[in-house]
Amino acid sequence: MKKNKLLLLSLVSSGIVILYEFFKWKLAEVTSVFLILPVMIGVFGLFLVITVIALVALFKKKKWIPLVIQAATVILLVTVPFNKITLDIDFKWNKQGREKVVEMVKNGDLKLNEDYNPGFVSLPKGYKNLSSGNYIAIEKTNSGYRILFYTYSGVLDNFSGFLYTTEKQGPSKDALMGDIKEIDKLDKNWYFVASY
Template structure:
């Protein structure tokens, strides 16, 4: 009888552990994925709503972390090594979120994966197969469906200058007014001209004719 009771308690303990492990993983994956896909979230939900989505994500993480922390604290001493795994996972993920440059990694991946298609679109612009087609702004071109994914915030690119002075901006973040970030192609390979786009906070050279800029 005692043996059966012990087995039942062990089974219940295991079920509770895996339940708490699931809660810990939900919290960790929530903030991990929202940091990896931050620009995608902004693109889908707009810059106005995205911060609230991010706040909800961190709230989910905090609640999940509190639950698994309490679970660890109230555990019997001989169970703490195992029962501390969920909160340990959350701590490790939180540290990763603060030290790993997820934004830089995802932008670099975006640049490398889509470079050839962006250059296809640029060739169409240079050949004048693509011309400004947005009524309210003569510098904007709404890309064809095939290329819409190349510029966040609506699939539009900014074309300024001509000939060797041509600058073409593909948005990675399209905020309001002059608040934006994106990849800029310059025909002559020189650093992008601030007078064409606004004040740059950051300019990073990626390749011969390519730069990533952040402006406000």
């Protein structure tokens, strides 16, 4: 392969891998969680093929820059917490809108539809982007509410999201009828929770 073509392929495959890491959960939300595996195989398959070609080019033609790009990408994949960065941006970017929804729940403007889908409320127009699936989970407690804005809503009981709670001690592991495995405090009354 020509030097410039391999260099371009190396940059493109590395860029695609980085973009995939930042946007994989949005992609799952927009399409389907079942499409993530084939997309991941395609993205990393391309990256692996280009890495092998870059390795061959290093030994045959002494062209090392494409392999350095691939190696740097692997180092980034191992060291950079892409999910945490994405979640931090999402939380900060949408916190004000989510707090407006919390006030709607507290004021009674958003109510549970116990007959149709107990525990869930569809978000009103203008707020649908605040939770995956365009709905939130609400649980009334002795001290107020637990309101979950989904970042991921999987099959059966797998979920993750930003939880607002009025409980002083924070949410318990069995909050929202789930087996919560991860609870990280983000701000006053706000937590990231995950059940898997």
